[in-house]
Amino acid sequence: MNTWTPPANVNLVDLGFMDSRSKLIDLAAFLDRVQRAGQEGDFRVAALKQAIELLAGDQPERARNILLSFSDPSTEPIPKATTQGAVGAVPPGQG
Amino acid sequence: MVSRTTDDYEKLALAGCETICEPAFWAGFDRASAQGFYDYFRQITEYEPKRAARFGIKHYTWLCINPKESEDPELADDVLALIPQFLDKPNVLGIGEIGLNKNSRNELQVLEKHIQIAADFDQLILVHTPHLEDKLKGTRLILDALKNHSKITPDRVIIDHVEEHTIDLVLNQGFWAGITLYPESKCTPHRAIDMLEARSGERIWMNSACDWGISDPLAVPKTMLEMKRRGWSPTAIQRVAYDNPVAFMKQSGKFHLD
Numbered sequence: 001m002n003t004w005t006p007p008a009n010v011n012l013v014d015l016g017f018m019d020s021r022s023k024l025i026d027l028a029a030f031l032d033r034v035q036r037a038g039q040e041g042d043f044r045v046a047a048l049k050q051a052i053e054l055l056a057g058d059q060p061e062r063a064r065n066i067l068l069s070f071s072d073p074s075t076e077p078i079p080k081a082t083t084q085g086a087v088g089a090v091p092p093g094q095g
Numbered sequence: 096m097v098s099r100t101t102d103d104y105e106k107l108a109l110a111g112c113e114t115i116c117e118p119a120f121w122a123g124f125d126r127a128s129a130q131g132f133y134d135y136f137r138q139i140t141e142y143e144p145k146r147a148a149r150f151g152i153k154h155y156t157w158l159c160i161n162p163k164e165s166e167d168p169e170l171a172d173d174v175l176a177l178i179p180q181f182l183d184k185p186n187v188l189g190i191g192e193i194g195l196n197k198n199s200r201n202e203l204q205v206l207e208k209h210i211q212i213a214a215d216f217d218q219l220i221l222v223h224t225p226h227l228e229d230k231l232k233g234t235r236l237i238l239d240a241l242k243n244h245s246k247i248t249p250d251r252v253i254i255d256h257v258e259e260h261t262i263d264l265v266l267n268q269g270f271w272a273g274i275t276l277y278p279e280s281k282c283t284p285h286r287a288i289d290m291l292e293a294r295s296g297e298r299i300w301m302n303s304a305c306d307w308g309i310s311d312p313l314a315v316p317k318t319m320l321e322m323k324r325r326g327w328s329p330t331a332i333q334r335v336a337y338d339n340p341v342a343f344m345k346q347s348g349k350f351h352l353d
Binding site for chain 2: 068
């Protein structure tokens with residue numbers, strides 16, 4: 001596998017454009033929806049808007065950088081787990 | 096697969112799946128006592144192999160108390176004491192899926208005790224990394240805990256559920272990385288293929304999440320189809336989807352394809 005390189009003769013735009021277009025419009029509609037409902041102050045919406053800015057980057061590291069933007073930056077274990085789930089963005093006061 | 100219907104075994108067999116490995120995980124609710132885990136360990140070492148065999152599929156498994164139920168140290172100790180008696184079962188590949196869920200102190204202590212069992216009994220390790228905003232921090236804490244143990248060698252440990260922001264932390268320190276395919280969180284087929292292409296598919300496996308959420312047992316074969324559409328050769332697909340997991344699991348000494 002060390003000498004293996006990804007195939008270069010496939011049109012990735014053909015394969016992925018319509019799906020990405022659809023997801024982008026869904027994202028726009030979601031932001032419209034929460035704004036109309038007066039819920040755009042939610043920390044998750046704020047995190048989403050901050051992440052969207054990273055799409056304008058010019059390096060092929062957008063997915064990684066967006067994941068980093070949603071991540072808890074702290075390094076020490078928390079004293080006790082009070083919930084079992086994750087919400088997708090760092091809640092206020094944590095991290 | 097304990098959370099899935101028998102129909103899923105049939106679908107897997109029809110898709111050409113020969114072998115599955117099932118980590119010990121959450122029951123969809125917190126178990127009340129260690130006895131619940133004893134019954135569960137019997138289920139995944141005795142009953143599930145028989146259910147899979149009805150469809151010509153070999154079933155392997157891993158043992159642990161999962162991180163979601165690791166906040167109670169007394170319960171965890173009782174469950175950890177049960178594990179050694181099951182390690183000689185023919186379908187047990189090692190300790191897993193251990194790790195962290197909310198990155199708490201108790202979870203970390205239970206993780207360290209699991210690592211000690213793996214070291215004491217020379218077992219492979221399968222690691223669960225936390226979800227979403229907790230993944231990066233949890234992955235770092237887990238890697239530190241593994242590296243701090245003198246008897247653990249990275250090539251006998253797979254760190255599962257990696258994403259773009261954690262995969263290189265794992266691979267650069269010599270561990271295997273697992274990409275979990277899951278519809279809403281974790282990873283999609285195209286993202287998985289992107290990560291594989293950027294790293295030549297070395298020391299990486301893919302798995303289909305089959306849990307209590309909406310998940311797809313056929314996610315791996317569907318990703319193999321996407322690889323084909325993206326121009327991958329049959330040989331390259333075979334290496335990532337088949338040869339890599341076989342190479343890792345064969346280290347257990349129990350994993351056989353025939």
